[in-house]
Amino acid sequence: MMKLLEVAEALSCEVFSDEQQLQYKVEFGCASDLMSDVLAFSQAGALLLTGLVTNQTIQTAYIAEIKAIVFVRGKKPDKKVIDLAKEKKIPLLGTQYSMYEACGILYQKGLVPTMSNVPHKAMNE
Amino acid sequence: MNKAFSQSFKIHGSDMYNAGKASTEIKTILKQLGINSTTIRRVAIAAYEAEMNVVMYAKQAIMIFEITPEQIHITVDDEGPGIPDVHLAMQEGFSTATPEMREMGFGAGMGLPNIKKNSDSMKVESIVGKGTKLEIKININ
Ligand SMILES: Nc1ncnc2c1ncn2[C@@H]1O[C@H](COP(=O)(O)OP(=O)(O)O)[C@@H](O)[C@H]1O
Ligand SMILES: [Mg+2]
Numbered sequence: 539m540m541k542l543l544e545v546a547e548a549l550s551c552e553v554f555s556d557e558q559q560l561q562y563k564v565e566f567g568c569a570s571d572l573m574s575d576v577l578a579f580s581q582a583g584a585l586l587l588t589g590l591v592t593n594q595t596i597q598t599a600y601i602a603e604i605k606a607i608v609f610v611r612g613k614k615p616d617k618k619v620i621d622l623a624k625e626k627k628i629p630l631l632g633t634q635y636s637m638y639e640a641c642g643i644l645y646q647k648g649l650v651p652t653m654s655n656v657p658h659k660a661m662n663e
Numbered sequence: 664m665n666k667a668f669s670q671s672f673k674i675h676g677s678d679m680y681n682a683g684k685a686s687t688e689i690k691t692i693l694k695q696l697g698i699n700s701t702t703i704r705r706v707a708i709a710a711y712e713a714e715m716n717v718v719m720y721a722k723q724a725i726m727i728f729e730i731t732p733e734q735i736h737i738t739v740d741d742e743g744p745g746i747p748d749v750h751l752a753m754q755e756g757f758s759t760a761t762p763e764m765r766e767m768g769f770g771a772g773m774g775l776p777n778i779k780k781n782s783d784s785m786k787v788e789s790i791v792g793k794g795t796k797l798e799i800k801i802n803i804n
Contacts, residue, residue: 572768
């Protein structure tokens, strides 16, 4: 469990949504550019890290109950994407870090994964 | 709620911009009806994968959403190329998606298997050169 504010700090994020949404909490992390994978392997309440900045990213997140999205590698959503996310109440953040780095940083902070195929020890304990 | 509620949506092939709208609306309706969130997520995911398949592979379709006190039914009847080998299409990883579709984040060959995973019953009927009819049933709760 991590507050978006902590995520934003850890990844030096640019925030594309209402600052007050940074109070939201995310329970898990998942990362993919494949929306089909997000639909198949994510969990409700997760944070999604992705390099895909399209309407479908937002639609997929809404469908899969993704709590918030971080765009990696300095990718920026355009106004249409930001507006759709606003409508769906999904906060959008952006980081300069690569997918690998961003995941590593959040993993180290104790954000547990969703798309795990191997038994996983909670790191917070 | 004793009577069945139903609504239909038109889905247009290749319309990436609106892709997902029907499923999104279904999700919003289910939320308003107060259906439990696990069921909503299953319905939304199944409907969305079915909708994306129409957008990616077919010409157009009618999606019918019905809710009874016990079950949610989604029927997607499309006009399109059909699926030559439904058994093969159901395999995880099988996909005929184009590079453009993959760039949009789809085409991992997980759609039909994921619909099956999220539904209590799923039926695919397809006639090559005519179209595909997909029926999904999900029990409430
Ligand atoms: N409505 C449809 N009309 C024609 N072909 C379809 C349809 N739905 C699925 N298919 C075929 O079945 C394959 C597998 O579908 P799916 O499991 O959703 O994976 P993906 O969409 O990622 O390829 C598709 O690549 C396509 O060849
Ligand atoms: Mg598909």
